[in-house]
Amino acid sequence: MTPAQNWNSDLGKIIRLKEDGAIPKDNPFQDNGNRAKSFWTMGHRNALGLAFDSNDQLWSTEMGPKNGDELNLIQKGKNYGWPIVSEGSHYSGIPIPPHETRPEFQAPMVFWNPTIAPSGLDFYEGDEFPSWQGNALIGGLRSRALIRVTFDENGPKEKERFHWSKRVRDVEVCQKGFIWVIEDGNDAKLIKFTNSSKTNRFFFNN
Numbered sequence: 001m002t003p004a005q006n007w008n009s010d011l012g013k014i015i016r017l018k019e020d021g022a023i024p025k026d027n028p029f030q031d032n033g034n035r036a037k038s039f040w041t042m043g044h045r046n047a048l049g050l051a052f053d054s055n056d057q058l059w060s061t062e063m064g065p066k067n068g069d070e071l072n073l074i075q076k077g078k079n080y081g082w083p084i085v086s087e088g089s090h091y092s093g094i095p096i097p098p099h100e101t102r103p104e105f106q107a108p109m110v111f112w113n114p115t116i117a118p119s120g121l122d123f124y125e126g127d128e129f130p131s132w133q134g135n136a137l138i139g140g141l142r143s144r145a146l147i148r149v150t151f152d153e154n155g156p157k158e159k160e161r162f163h164w165s166k167r168v169r170d171v172e173v174c175q176k177g178f179i180w181v182i183e184d185g186n187d188a189k190l191i192k193f194t195n196s197s198k199t200n201r202f203f204f205n206n
Helices: none
Strands: 013-015 039-042 047-052 058-062 069-074 110-112 118-123 136-140 145-152 155-163 168-173 179-183 189-193 200-203
Touching (some): 058 118, 145 168
Antiparallel strands (some): 136 145, 168 179
């Protein structure tokens, strides 16, 4: 059994703990062994971004195998299916059944083919970009972009991409509404985005 579906492995799980490290009694997998008591969800491949929206709903960005990257709404006790289902395929080219073939697994709210290689995730709340309230901002590694996702009655969808020359490792919205992006790799920059013609760029060196 692969780790994401194994009750005795933390891999491929989102874990929920109290601030003191104790396991909440209302976690969903209380009857699947001691290790599983800390699990909130399972069946993930490579969840790099994790953030709450303004309604306290938890979301994750998840790298697929070859294509099939995901934006997931994280719900208590759900199994997201990896490696049994995916919207991508194995790197060898062998296909993986999509989520629609196994409705017992939670399908992504958005998936990407071709890949974006999602990294960090945050939700916009602030006054600097007022029309972006509640939008998701996703860093893209292979896509080398900051990706904006909007939400309406039909669910989330990608709205636009902001491209540049380096991979985007993480994104965060500060209390003043500015957007901070950290690039990936040597000579990466920490970039502050404001709603003006001027972008503040700071070199970030190891």
